[in-house]
Amino acid sequence: MxxxxxxxxxxxxxxxxxxxxxxxxxxxxxxxxxxxxEVLRLPIATDFDSFDPDNAFEMDGLAAINNVYEGLVEYVPGSADIRGRLATDWDVSDDGLVYTFDLVNGATFHDGTPVDAEAVVASFQRRKESDLILSYFLWNLEEIEATDEDTVELTLGMPQPSFLDSLASPWGPKVISPTALSEHSGEDNAAEWLDTNAVGTGPYQLASFDRGQGYVLERYNDYYGDPAFFDTIELPLMPEVSQQVLSLQTQEVDAVPSNYPWAQLAALPPGLEITTAKSTSLIIGFIKPDSPLTDPEIREAFLTAINPEGWVEDAFGAYGHPAKSLYPTIMLDPETPLSFPTDEDAAKQTVADEGPISLTIGISTEEANALGRVGDLMVAELAAIGIDATVTILPSGAAFGLRDNPDGPDMYIGKLTPDALHPENQAAIFFTENAPINFYGRGLPEADALVAEAGTLTDIAERDALYEEASRLYIENGLFIPLVEVDDVVVHPEGLVDFDLRAAYAPGNIDYGSVRWAD
Known part of the structure; x- marks a missing residue:
């Protein structure tokens, strides 16, 4: 070093x-x-709502939670494949209802409690039966049983081909010390205690929780797997990326995990380098129901102007790629990728024939830094064909009220990340009529029916064909517009390696258990 x-x-x-x-x-x-x-310092931009693995949809804190707690399975870094974590292997019954997991030998919780099947049962029951934010991951779980000391059997209410993906998700069920759950159960099933305390099985244990300031993890020396390289992980809270960049350049932190200014990536200071990986971050436009963009001809002109091929490099350099469909490519690589219209003369004529056209493009204040450049470039491209477009920045949380807001923007754009790598997790979260993050609440019954059918299939090719057809219908009918896939980009000193970035994680979540200095 x-x-x-x-x-x-x-x-x-x-x-x-x-x-x-x-x-x-x-x-x-x-x-x-x-x-x-001994110490690795990695800034986080947003504070923890809670360290409870069942009760918080953390983004910047995912790596911390997933290095303290473990589930039965996890995604392979850089892939949608699934491998064992606390489970060494598993079987699925022929009817797709019963999942049997064999547990690792020799694992212990950070309080010394042995990991056994009953501990897994207690944790899964807590998530399933409590009123916790992430309980929905186990909506289909009917029964969980310890069939012997090292074997757990999960029984579903109906076949769910995406079930293993739900377990592998970084927000999926984790295993918590039954001793800690019992000692701190209180009247809320230990929810208050687990907000700021943790007892998991991972390579690191929570050493310090200082809300609003930062957090410290320490290596768990009795970890059953390969030992982590660093003794201590320090996670100072730094909301401003400019502060993170300055701290990296002065070597007070060891990485800018995400949102390093795109324009500066091509000319980093000496001694810094980039680690990048494919992610599920996909920039998507959601079209307002009564927008001028619901007119097919106007939408055709609009799509011609905002074709990402014309501006993606200006916005993201080498780390942005025109979207192929409504699904991230690592999740589903379509047989027929999306193609934007290119006849600019026809687009100009449409705008001239339809009269003055004014549009608004909405971006949330939380994403203004990341997507503001995208909005500005789109406005310039639209002006070239005669459309007067403006960008409006929505207050925090306002995007989730757009379906009830008649004055909302004509198109809202967001950089979205699903909670698992099965296409069902993309469609059912963002696109079907009752999807929780379908910002305008629009539905297309024929496409929704394809999504529902695809969710029952285990044949990957057959399944993906239906999801791809649903994507085509949503786009052609003007509900959603996929724009750009954005890579996971970490800037760090030369010689820091083995980040094991996972596509299912929000960008910038480094695996603390694998990262190390090269020999």
Missing amino acids: TIQRLPGYRQRYLRCVLSAVVALGAVAASAMPSAAQ
Whole structure:
């Protein structure tokens, strides 16, 4: 390791020590790099609502929760494949209703409690039976049983091919120490205690929870798996990306996990580099029901002007890619990718024939930094064909009230991430009529029916064909417009490796258990 890879305060300390070594000739300098690489400092932009793995839809804090707690299975980094975590293997019954998991040997919770089947049962029952935010992951679970000390059997109410994806999701069910649950159950099933405390099985344990300031994880030395490289993970709260960038450049933190300014990625300061991976972050436009964009001819002209091929590089450099469908490519790579119209003369003529056209493009204040450039580029492209467009920034949370807001923007654009990598998790969350994040609440019965049918299929090719057809119908009927897929991009010092980025995670969630300094 070189001095330049270390946080600034450790550099200063190390240089002082090395100077003393040279002057006194008494200390072996070779021992210092090992001592100086104990801490990894990774800023988080948004504070924790809760550290309870069953009761918070954290985004920046996903990596912390998933390194303290573990589920039965997880996604393979960079893939939609699923592998075991606390389960070594599993079987599914022929009727698709019974899932049997064999547990790892030798795992313990951070309080020393052994991991066994009854512990898994207690955790799954807590999530299933409590009024917790993430209980919906187990909506179809009818029964959970410990058939022996190391075997858990889950019985569903109906076949659900996406069930393993729900278990592998970073927000999926985790296993909590039954001792901690019992000791702190109170009247809320330990919800208040687990807001700021944690007892899981992961490679790290929660050492300090200082809301509004930052958090500290410490390596769990009795972890059953491969030991983590760093002794301590420090997670200072830094809401402004400019502060994160400055702290990285002064070596006070070891990465900017997400939202590093796109325009600056092509010319990083010496000593910094990029780790990137495909993600499920997809920028999508939601069309207001009574917008001029519901007119097919106007929409055709609009699509011609906002074709992402014309502006994606300006917005995201090499890390943005025109969307192929309403699904992230790592989830579903369509046989027939989306194609935008390209006849600009026809688009100009349509606008001239239809008379003055004015449109508003909405962006939430939470995404203004990330998507403001997108809005500005689209406005410029629309002006070229004669459409007067403006960008409006919506107050925090206002996007979720758009279906009841007659004055909402003609198109709302958001950068969306599903909670698992099965296409059902994309369609049922964003596109079907009653989907919770279908911002305008619009529905298309024939497309919704295809989504419902696809959700029952286990044949991947047959399933994906139906999801792709539903995507085509939603787009052609003017409900949604997929725009750009955005890569997961982490900026960090040279030599920091093995981030194990997972597409199902919100961008910037590094696997603390795998990241290390290269030899």
